[in-house]
Amino acid sequence: MTQTVVPATEYALPAGLRVRTLADDELRGAYDLFRASVHDGPASDEHWGVMARTYAADRTLGAFDGDRLVGAAMSFPSSLTVPGGNILPMSGVTFVGVRADYRRRGALTGLMGAQLADIAARGEVFAGLRASEPVIYGRFGYGVASVARNLKITTRRAALRPDVPTAGRIRLLDKDEILPALRAAYPRLQPNRHGAIGRTAQWWTFGYERRLVTDYLLVAAHFDAEGTIDGWASYRPQEDDSDDPRAGAGLRVLDFQSADQGVANDLWRYLIAVDLVDDVVVYVRPTDDPIEVLLVNSHAVQSDLDDELWLRIVDVSTALAARTYNDAAPVVVEVVDPLLPNNSGRYRVGPHGAERTIDAPALTVGPDALSMLYLGTWRASTLAGIGRLDAADPTALADADRLFATDGAAWCGTLF
Numbered sequence: 001m002t003q004t005v006v007p008a009t010e011y012a013l014p015a016g017l018r019v020r021t022l023a024d025d026e027l028r029g030a031y032d033l034f035r036a037s038v039h040d041g042p043a044s045d046e047h048w049g050v051m052a053r054t055y056a057a058d059r060t061l062g063a064f065d066g067d068r069l070v071g072a073a074m075s076f077p078s079s080l081t082v083p084g085g086n087i088l089p090m091s092g093v094t095f096v097g098v099r100a101d102y103r104r105r106g107a108l109t110g111l112m113g114a115q116l117a118d119i120a121a122r123g124e125v126f127a128g129l130r131a132s133e134p135v136i137y138g139r140f141g142y143g144v145a146s147v148a149r150n151l152k153i154t155t156r157r158a159a160l161r162p163d164v165p166t167a168g169r170i171r172l173l174d175k176d177e178i179l180p181a182l183r184a185a186y187p188r189l190q191p192n193r194h195g196a197i198g199r200t201a202q203w204w205t206f207g208y209e210r211r212l213v214t215d216y217l218l219v220a221a222h223f224d225a226e227g228t229i230d231g232w233a234s235y236r237p238q239e240d241d242s243d244d245p246r247a248g249a250g251l252r253v254l255d256f257q258s259a260d261q262g263v264a265n266d267l268w269r270y271l272i273a274v275d276l277v278d279d280v281v282v283y284v285r286p287t288d289d290p291i292e293v294l295l296v297n298s299h300a301v302q303s304d305l306d307d308e309l310w311l312r313i314v315d316v317s318t319a320l321a322a323r324t325y326n327d328a329a330p331v332v333v334e335v336v337d338p339l340l341p342n343n344s345g346r347y348r349v350g351p352h353g354a355e356r357t358i359d360a361p362a363l364t365v366g367p368d369a370l371s372m373l374y375l376g377t378w379r380a381s382t383l384a385g386i387g388r389l390d391a392a393d394p395t396a397l398a399d400a401d402r403l404f405a406t407d408g409a410a411w412c413g414t415l416f
Contacts, residue, residue, distance in 0.1 A: 013063075017070065017102075019110040022062045027055040030062055030072035030095070037097030038132070050210050054202045061114055063098070063107035071098035071107035073115050076416075079198035080126050080311075083376060083406045084324030085191055091119040091314075092197065093129040094206075094416050112140045116339055120314050125322075127312040128197060130416060137310055141339055141367035145311035145375045146195045146410040148284040149303050151291060155248075155279060157300035158272040160265070164294060167262030168230070170270045173219045178234075179208055181221065185229040189257055193286070195309060195375050195410035203416060207255075208234075217254075220270055222263050231258035233267045237277075248278040254415060256282055261290075268294060284308055286411035309412035311371040316343040319374065320354035327351050328402035334361035335370055343367065349403055362396035365389045376406030 013019065022030055031051055032042040043051060055074060063071035073096040080090040093115065098107045119127050128145075131137050173181055183204055190196045199207065211217045215236055222231040234255040251271060258264040268291065271280045285291070287305070292298035313319045316335050330350030337343035348357040363380060365373070369388045372378040380400035383389045391397055 013106045013110045017063050017065050017105065017107055017110060019061055019063050019071075019107075019114045022057050022060045022072070024057050026062060026069065027052065027057060027060060029069050030060055030074070031055065033069060033072050033099065034095040034097035036099070047210070047214060050205060050213050053209075054206045056202070059118070061111050061118070063102075063111055065102065070102040071111055072096070073111040075115060075119065075127070076202040077124070077198075077200050078128070078203065079190075080128065081190055081194050081196045082319070082323040082374075083194045083410075084322075085194075086322045087191065087198070088126065088318065088322055089122075089124045090126040090128050090197060091122070091124045092203065092416050093127050096129075108136065112137075113339065116140065116312070116314065120340055120342075123315075125313070125315045125318050127314055128412075129310050129312075131307065131310050134307060134310075137312075138368050140312065141337065141371070142310040142312040143368035143371035144307045144309075144377070145371050146308040146377055146412050147287055147305055148308040148411065148413075149287055149289060150306055151280075151282045151285055151289075152302040153272055153280040153282070153291070154300050154302075155272050155274075155277050157297050159296050160269050160272075160294060161296055164265050164269070165262060166269075167260075167266050168222050168224045170220050170222050170266060173221050173232075175212060178212065178217075178219050179204060181229055182208065182219070182232060185221075185232070186257070188230070189259055192259060193408070193411050193413070194406060195412050197309070197412055197414050197416075199414060203414070207414070207416065211236075211254075220267065222258070222266055224259075224263075230260075231263035231267055232256075233271055233282075235271070235280075248276045251277055251280045253280065253282040255413075256285060257413065264289070265294065284411075284413060284415065286409045286413070288409045309375075309410075311374065313343070313367055313371050313374060314340060316345075316347070316367075316370065317354075317356065320347055320349060323374070325349060325351050325353070325403040326405055328399040329396075331363060331396045331400045331403060332357055332359045332361045333370075333400075334364040335367065336364060337367045340367070349400075351403070360392070362393035363389055363391050363400060373400075373404050375410035376404055377410050380404065 078092040235253040381397040
């Protein structure tokens with residue numbers, strides 16, 4: 001069910017600020033404001049020439065004090081693979097920033113409220129973001145829906161076990177091949193993992209084209225027996241800062257995609273065998289990546305967990321009905337959503353789907369906790385134990401745990 005709200009071109013705030021959609025000639029100022037908020041200088045003409053194609057005026061909001069732009073937020077159209085394989089429309093939220101001298105004055109609250117209204121009116125079922133400051137987004141209904149591993153492999157200690165099979169061949173793509181080849185290949189991979197998001201034209205511009213202009217980016221593509229790309233590792237070298245001539249470079253892998261474990265095996269084999277490299281750092285791998293047992297020496301791997309996709313369910317009825325559930329007794333879940341009140345209500349969730357009901361709720365959640373449950377990363381019993389949801393019927397927690405559980409870990413795998 002699409003939310004019956006209208007995106008506000010003007011969104012008044014108590015502090016005298018206002019939020020509105022931006023005009024085309026205001027977009028560069030919005031990007032420079034974002035860069036300033038993360039302590040970077042204004043974009044060069046060359047850099048903005050690329051980044052301008054990631055912005056759409058009708059999806060970019062600005063907070064104003066009079067005529068002064070003091071905050072901005074942008075979204076781009078995307079999609080989300082949900083448990084069971086359905087792919088639903090999602091809005092990717094990014095380039096959110098507020099001037100340092102306007103913090104704690106309501107600018108971000110106005111931006112986030114107006115943006116959610118806009119996303120709902122577009123019929124996009126989810127909003128997703130990567131949080132630079134995690135304390136901010138929970139109050140707008142976002143929850144940590146997937147967790148990822150950041151991995152560092154010490155190459156002198158790393159070798160694949162001799163029984164690991166080979167699945168294809170790897171070739172470095174020429175620079176002019178990268179964008180068309182990967183854009184054609186990615187849609188075949190997105191359905192393979194719940195939590196994966198769609199990569200539209202705007203994403204490819206700031207995810208790849210920007211880096212191809214400003215950075216030294218290499219892409220090792222994996223080809224199957226028919227010559228089709230079914231995975232890749234995109235990386236940049238990072239030189240050692242010391243004066244030691246014996247020190248090797250490091251590889252920083254920004255995008256690691258594979259159709260299956262066999263493809264991932266070959267990519268790992270390639271990465272740890274690159275000459276004159278001391279370590280390989282791979283960002284945002286799924287929590288079920290078996291890299292430690294892939295290697296002869298598991299101590300070659302250092303790993304830490306990090307939050308990955310922050311999800312906000314914008315249309316609860318559609319989202320709950322679209323995913324699959326495991327076999328367990330149905331549970332009535334009450335959703336309380338102050339920012340998008342059409343979501344508020346009771347939903348009977350069972351093996352055959354989800355629908356609205358007037359029955360008494362066993363569990364009560366806000367949109368943040370529901371988003372945490374949705375992809376199966378968190379268990380209802382865990383969230384109840386830490387006060388993130390209320391259980392009027394504690395016996396329903398075990399059924400909710402089984403209903404929302406998934407095969408494999410949720411993983412977005414896309415930086416934005």
